[in-house]
Amino acid sequence: MKKLAHSISFIFIFTGIWLIFNESMAFSQILAGLFFSTVSILFTNRYLLENDYLTAYSIKPEVLFYYITYLFLQIYRSGISAIFKIIKGQDAVKIIEYETCMSNDLAICLLANAITLTPGTVTIGKNGRLLQILAFQDENTFTDITEGKTCSPYEMILRSLDS
Amino acid sequence: MTFLETTLFVIAIYIVLVLVRVILGPTIWDRLLGLNAISAKIIMSIIILSLITGQSYLLDVALVYALLGFISTVLIARFIEKKGDIS
Amino acid sequence: MIDFLAYLLIVIALIFMSLGVIGLFRFKDFYSRILISSKIETVGFLTIMIGFIILSGLSYAAMKILLITILVMITNPLSTHAIARSAFLSGYTINQETRL
Numbered sequence: 001m002k003k004l005a006h007s008i009s010f011i012f013i014f015t016g017i018w019l020i021f022n023e024s025m026a027f028s029q030i031l032a033g034l035f036f037s038t039v040s041i042l043f044t045n046r047y048l049l050e051n052d053y054l055t056a057y058s059i060k061p062e063v064l065f066y067y068i069t070y071l072f073l074q075i076y077r078s079g080i081s082a083i084f085k086i087i088k089g090q091d092a093v094k095i096i097e098y099e100t101c102m103s104n105d106l107a108i109c110l111l112a113n114a115i116t117l118t119p120g121t122v123t124i125g126k127n128g129r130l131l132q133i134l135a136f137q138d139e140n141t142f143t144d145i146t147e148g149k150t151c152s153p154y155e156m157i158l159r160s161l162d163s
Numbered sequence: 164m165t166f167l168e169t170t171l172f173v174i175a176i177y178i179v180l181v182l183v184r185v186i187l188g189p190t191i192w193d194r195l196l197g198l199n200a201i202s203a204k205i206i207m208s209i210i211i212l213s214l215i216t217g218q219s220y221l222l223d224v225a226l227v228y229a230l231l232g233f234i235s236t237v238l239i240a241r242f243i244e245k246k247g248d249i250s
Numbered sequence: 251m252i253d254f255l256a257y258l259l260i261v262i263a264l265i266f267m268s269l270g271v272i273g274l275f276r277f278k279d280f281y282s283r284i285l286i287s288s289k290i291e292t293v294g295f296l297t298i299m300i301g302f303i304i305l306s307g308l309s310y311a312a313m314k315i316l317l318i319t320i321l322v323m324i325t326n327p328l329s330t331h332a333i334a335r336s337a338f339l340s341g342y343t344i345n346q347e348t349r350l
Contacts, residue, residue, distance in 0.1 A: 020314060076293065079290060082293075083266075085286065086276060092282075093279065093285065095338075112331070113328075116331050117292060122285060122330060123331055132338075134334060135285075136282075173264055177268070184275065193280060193283065195333050195336075196274075196283065197274075199330070200274075210315060213311070214302065219310060219311040222311060226314070229321055230321070236332065237328070237329055240329075243336050
């Protein structure tokens, strides 16, 4: 029953994308969009995926909203801090290892994506719960956490996925 | 020149400067980084062109370019990482 | 008035992108270049796309630009991650160029 609800919401999203790309809201276009999105969802679930990804990759809308808002602010903060680094010309980097306090695979991937998008850090490796992060020499967000045994702000937001 | 044409001109100058980095680049990953930056700037140029001429079908070209740039960057990076062994 | 806001956003994005191009030439190590350039690239792209959306008003073109923006914001960190991982796994160490 939950799977059916997921499929129906995806069908509506794909129909919206179909209508935007065809630039019309005519009744025949809505019917064609519903038909093609249903066929593509059924074909993908039946033949292309090995496991049941609809339940594994489910995320609540409000968690997604908080995540995007926080990420938006962090992207601009990182841009401002990168400007000062370019003017001063600091170029010492280091590689740190960091173990997350989450076990959900999707949550760890979203965390790695957020780390890549924000202040002076790029994720270069993921091995289970251990992330390898490339960072500037004076970056101390994640080294503080490793000693202090608390979660970073991203993990507090993504915590609700971890059930 | 209108404002949008000036923006297009400035982006073209940036593309030429990044191309210098691609040609000079000491390692192959510098060249990949330059390729990624150039692909993002070409998407912007196509959207500006669509805004100047007022024809919205050019935006589909920008979408396809975004997908192809992403796939080619990831494919070349994986190819180098496995030392040419793609099996 | 609303066009003026869009023009201001586009000028800010052009300044960010020029700093990114300067950063590509100023740093001596590949790892610091990829750290700086990917950040500045993301900020410039997001800002200039918001400017274009405001400029094209409420139409199908604005929604198409929004879709392109979402797509690039998802794929841009992935390609940065692929390049950095490829360099790391191929045995490129920190400050390799300055040590030679």
